[in-house]
Amino acid sequence: MSAKNPEYDFKWCPGCGDFGVRRALESAIQQRHADTGIAIENNVVVAGIGCSGNMVHLLEGDQPFGIHGVHGRTLPIAMGVKMTNPDLNVVVVAGDGDFLSIGLEHIGPQAGRNLNVCAVVMDNGVYGLTKGQSSPTSEIGMITSSTPYGKVEEKTHPLSLYLTLGVSYIASAMSSKVKDLATTIVDAMEHPGFSIVHVQSPCTTYNDTYELLKGSVKKGIEPQAWAIPDDHNSSDIRAASDLLSRGGIPLGLLYKDTTRPDFQSRIDSMTNMSGSKSTQDILDMLAI
Template sequence: MSAKNPEYDFKWCPGCGDFGVRRALEFALTARSQKHEKPMSTNVVVAGIGCSGNLVHLLEGEQPFGIHGIHGRTLPIAFGVKMARPELNVVVVAGDGDFLSIGAEHLGPQAQRNLDITCVIMDNGVYGLTKGQSSPTTSLGVKTSSTPFGKIEDSMKPLSHYLELGVSFIASHYSSKPKELASLIEQAMDHRGFSIVHVQSPCTTYNDTYELLKGNKAKGIEPMAVPVPDDYDPTDINQAADLLSRPTIPVGVVYKSTRPTMSDRYAQVLTGIKERTPESLMRPYAL
């Protein structure tokens, strides 16, 4: 949506973390377009369903292409776009409900394919748009409208899950620093392979975690979000596993590794086969 659209009546709540993520994605897409001298239209943003998915309608300035599809299916849609048109830059924007609950089955296949796309995940630990139900990242014991007596499932650990599945680029941040976040998203887009930037994006209405993330000296609250150490080597999977075993939330690139992408491997297959024409395909059936 390049200009104010009076018909589009969706609004994020004041202070929603998704504002910062949107800004960061705008910075990153613009920077990428300039750096690679490619028009904005070579970017495709595939959005999930939920508050975060509305980001695709709220982007300001020059517009990328967009798909706002069905709940949980951003990854396979992005897979289709990318494998049909490998030259496009494909970015998934989704929340913890869309990406990690209903859509969780699609993570493994993309990781195993090392599909060359970037996911920007807005994790607010709650289903906001449906007014405050528990999500996979809601903590154990937390009361929500759907867990009135406290959540009785453990919360999942998205970053460890990504690492275990073989995601080849994993970064983590929170939504309050769009410039820093933009840099991580840019790195993720430049990475050849399946990249996820997992962003803590607080829901000011149902799960306001700003204070926990940033800390509050006056109240003696230590920040949850802690930058990765200066000597941290994100290419070392053991260091990554060690980092993720801590109770804090890392800020920065958690893990990156290089291996052939889906497109690379498919291209490799093509070099070894003879292309068939419809005429030649009829031959085995000829009488």
């Protein structure tokens, strides 16, 4: 919304990582506008259901178009938008519950098609909006409202998963590093194919992981997050895989493959093969 809307009463909790992601996304959309001159109305933000999905209502400044759909279906909705009008810049915003639990089935097919949209995934390792249940990225053994005796499942490793499914652009980021994140989102939006920016965006109410991510010298906590070295060859899938095997949470551009055609190019080459008959042609052929 461009101005304060008294009817809209949703709020993120103080300190929520999603504030940083919002500032980064606003800045990335503005940056793209400044770089290309393409109108803000040419952007479509497709939001999932959860705290992070409310991003689409909370963006400040000139307003892009938005869809706030149903739980887990951001990617196919985004496909519908993008394949109707390839000139639009389509950005998905979703959380780990929406994207990796109920919505997991949609990542593989879009990776295979190389759908040219950018997904910004806000990972807080918990279901926040429904008040603190376990999510695919919650740690095993974690006590949550739905796992009172500890989480039973192993946690999902999203970056490995994306790499395995064939996503052609994978970056990992921290919500608190807004400037880096904005630069990454601009780069991901420009990538001609399916890009995912996976953001650690802690939930200060149910799963505050700031300290674990950044570490604490005082408490003797080693930081989980670490920067991907400058000499990493992001076009080398094996190098990307090796990085992930080091554990923790690497930050930066993990993998980028610009050699594969995007979905629209694939459709265009198929279109060139079809004979393209009109309704009248077919009726004439059927005439008795």
